[in-house]
Amino acid sequence: MSEKTFIPLSVPNFSGNEKEYVNDAVVSEWVSTGGSLVPKFEQAIADYVGMPRAVACNSGTSGLHLAMMMAGIGAGDEVLAPTLTFIAAVNPIRYAGAQPIFIGCDDTLCLDPKLAEEYLQANAELKDGRCVSRVTGAHIKAIVVVHVFGNLADMEAIMDLAARWHLIVIEDATEALGSCFTAGRYAGKYAGTIGDVGVYSFNGNKIITTGAGGMVVSNHDDWAEHAKHLSTQAKADELHFVHDEVGYNYRLTNLQAALGLAQLEQLEGFIAYKNEMYEFYRERLDGKHNYRILPFRDGTRSNRWFYSLFVEDAHPLHRDEIIRRLSAEKIQTRPIWALIQDQADYPQNQHYGTGLARHYLGHIVNLPCSTNLSKEDAQRVVDVLLSL
Numbered sequence: 001m002s003e004k005t006f007i008p009l010s011v012p013n014f015s016g017n018e019k020e021y022v023n024d025a026v027v028s029e030w031v032s033t034g035g036s037l038v039p040k041f042e043q044a045i046a047d048y049v050g051m052p053r054a055v056a057c058n059s060g061t062s063g064l065h066l067a068m069m070m071a072g073i074g075a076g077d078e079v080l081a082p083t084l085t086f087i088a089a090v091n092p093i094r095y096a097g098a099q100p101i102f103i104g105c106d107d108t109l110c111l112d113p114k115l116a117e118e119y120l121q122a123n124a125e126l127k128d129g130r131c132v133s134r135v136t137g138a139h140i141k142a143i144v145v146v147h148v149f150g151n152l153a154d155m156e157a158i159m160d161l162a163a164r165w166h167l168i169v170i171e172d173a174t175e176a177l178g179s180c181f182t183a184g185r186y187a188g189k190y191a192g193t194i195g196d197v198g199v200y201s202f203n204g205n206k207i208i209t210t211g212a213g214g215m216v217v218s219n220h221d222d223w224a225e226h227a228k229h230l231s232t233q234a235k236a237d238e239l240h241f242v243h244d245e246v247g248y249n250y251r252l253t254n255l256q257a258a259l260g261l262a263q264l265e266q267l268e269g270f271i272a273y274k275n276e277m278y279e280f281y282r283e284r285l286d287g288k289h290n291y292r293i294l295p296f297r298d299g300t301r302s303n304r305w306f307y308s309l310f311v312e313d314a315h316p317l318h319r320d321e322i323i324r325r326l327s328a329e330k331i332q333t334r335p336i337w338a339l340i341q342d343q344a345d346y347p348q349n350q351h352y353g354t355g356l357a358r359h360y361l362g363h364i365v366n367l368p369c370s371t372n373l374s375k376e377d378a379q380r381v382v383d384v385l386l387s388l
Helices: 018-028 037-049 060-070 091-095 113-123 155-165 221-231 254-264 267-285 319-328 355-361 375-387
Strands: 054-057 077-082 099-103 124-127 130-133 139-146 168-172 197-201 214-218 235-237 291-293 307-311 364-367
Touching: 018 254, 037 054, 037 214, 037 254, 054 060, 054 221, 060 091, 060 168, 060 197, 060 214, 060 221, 091 099, 099 113, 113 124, 113 155, 139 155, 155 168, 214 221, 267 291, 267 307, 267 375, 319 364, 319 375
Parallel strands: 077 099, 077 139, 139 168, 168 197
Antiparallel strands: 054 214, 124 130, 130 139, 197 214, 291 307, 307 364
């Protein structure tokens, strides 16, 4: 019998014009942060999501740091943030000198605006047009919303909450490029374009990749301009090396932009295949053998970046044992993130309504979902799961 091939969780798909565009960049000798492809990629992303401008950066994390600075978040401020997310969504709050307040999730795994409202009603008040904590006296200035695994958060409720409490809305759309609303107030709007500022990621495991990289968009023209300024070392006079504030080297390279342009050409096809393979898993696993495939929000077209298998308590094996046995079959899966409130320096921070997040933490297995995953390999994943 032939040896089983490895099935990765999520890997890039370079089946388009990547080699051609990267070779053109190399031949032109514009391979670093200069060249024409970075602004071209910025404009292509802006056009795709329907925003006037996009600002490239070297990672989603740096994009979120820029977002904090664009929003004027700093020392003494507090920011509502999800506890169930990758830690890079929250660390930039600390980079800016502010403190997160952790809020639990709803059944989409995204921050629950009802819980955020409950927290604010019990612990905050409006003073002179500012949301002020009755616990710490700090200005609660913003809310970070993560569209987890491409599943859109309840943006209507979040924007209403933000209006009531005078909060800036930062959308972490690093997993949700291409996800959009198809119904309701924001029908036709993409993840990252509804709040004050949105951030995308092009990390190697994202739906499109530049190897590493990110992009920032904003509904405030001057914020986007400021992000560009900060990301390029805050040069006020490039010729004479004059800088008017502390800036950062958060630039994307021309080579990365070449990859990004080729990847973006394929994005809609990637999303279509992601949806097809999600249905493949759902039809074969949902409601079977004590498994559920978690759904995506109604009234949306999700990019379905990751597929979440929920292991019911009645299953004979613990979630971690399922992951171990899949690994033994050369199938790469992963659990959902540990709650941020339990990690690093964050146990000191306030948290509210995180019981459901902790429940999901112990039950989710993310399944292989690459855009070049074959149905034969997906069926192998299904067969192993049903045998456990």
